[in-house]
Amino acid sequence: QKEVEQNSGPLSVPEGAIASLNCTYSDRGSQSFFWYRQYSGKSPELIMSIYSNGDKEDGRFTAQLNKASQYVSLLIRDSQPSDSATYLCAVLTGANNLFFGTGTRLTVIP
Amino acid sequence: EPEVTQTPSHQVTQMGQEVILRCVPISNHLYFYWYRQILGQKVEFLVSFYNNEISEKSEIFDDQFSVERPDGSNFTLKIRSTKLEDSAMYFCASTRQGSSYEQYFGPGTRLTVT
Numbered sequence: 225q226k227e228v229e230q231n232s233g234p235l236s237v238p239e240g241a242i243a244s245l246n247c248t249y250s251d252r253g254s255q256s257f258f259w260y261r262q263y264s265g266k267s268p269e270l271i272m273s274i275y276s277n278g279d280k281e282d283g284r285f286t287a288q289l290n291k292a293s294q295y296v297s298l299l300i301r302d303s304q305p306s307d308s309a310t311y312l313c314a315v316l317t318g319a320n321n322l323f324f325g326t327g328t329r330l331t332v333i334p
Numbered sequence: 335e336p337e338v339t340q341t342p343s344h345q346v347t348q349m350g351q352e353v354i355l356r357c358v359p360i361s362n363h364l365y366f367y368w369y370r371q372i373l374g375q376k377v378e379f380l381v382s383f384y385n386n387e388i389s390e391k392s393e394i395f396d397d398q399f400s401v402e403r404p405d406g407s408n409f410t411l412k413i414r415s416t417k418l419e420d421s422a423m424y425f426c427a428s429t430r431q432g433s434s435y436e437q438y439f440g441p442g443t444r445l446t447v448t
Contacts, residue, residue, distance in 0.1 A: 256435055267425050267439040316435050319390040321367060324377040
């Protein structure tokens with residue numbers, strides 16, 4: 225049984241701070257990982273993909289992957305109120321479809 | 335920037351009726367997916383489609399569901415006899431062949447079964 229675990233939150237951070245979002249997964253064979261942002265009532269929007277151990281940076285976003293610990297994280301630097309959303313961690317299965325976590329709700333306080 | 339589009343944005347139907355949800359994937363994408371999200375729950379995979387046939391389907395995708403690519407652009411999800419529990423957001427997604435499998439989602443269709 226595949227599992228992708230995320231803290232449901234809400235996670236509240238002040239504007240300008242770093243938001244740290246975490247995700248663990250159960251399938252040790254997983255190779256591809258994704259972070260999506262979902263505003264209320266909207267569809268998932270791809271933010272980052274990561275495939276190798278280590279860090280991957282894109283603007284204010286940094287994804288971190290540790291396959292040995294089966295752990296993926298997303299850091300958002302200089303958080304803005306517009307970053308307030310639910311962040312979904314997704315793992316690509318062997319059948320090439322996405323298995324999602326329940327998401328972490330982030331609130332950035334002005 | 336190319337986007338996945340979906341119609342209608344909201345569909346209300348009575349239990350037992352058939353519905354067809356439509357999607358236009360990004361034009362150079364070859365893998366297509368349907369996901370659903372029941373209100374307050376996580377996004378769940380329904381079915382993947384490649385080369386005019388189903389690649390994979392989940393337990394949710396039972397005989398009441400079918401998919402079709404009737405022409406070169408549209409990708410449809412049909413629910414033959416809707417149930418109350420089919421009420422959800424349905425998202426279409428697509429990805430390029432040989433890519434990093436980054437899937438791009440359409441805006442979704444909110445299906446309400448009464």
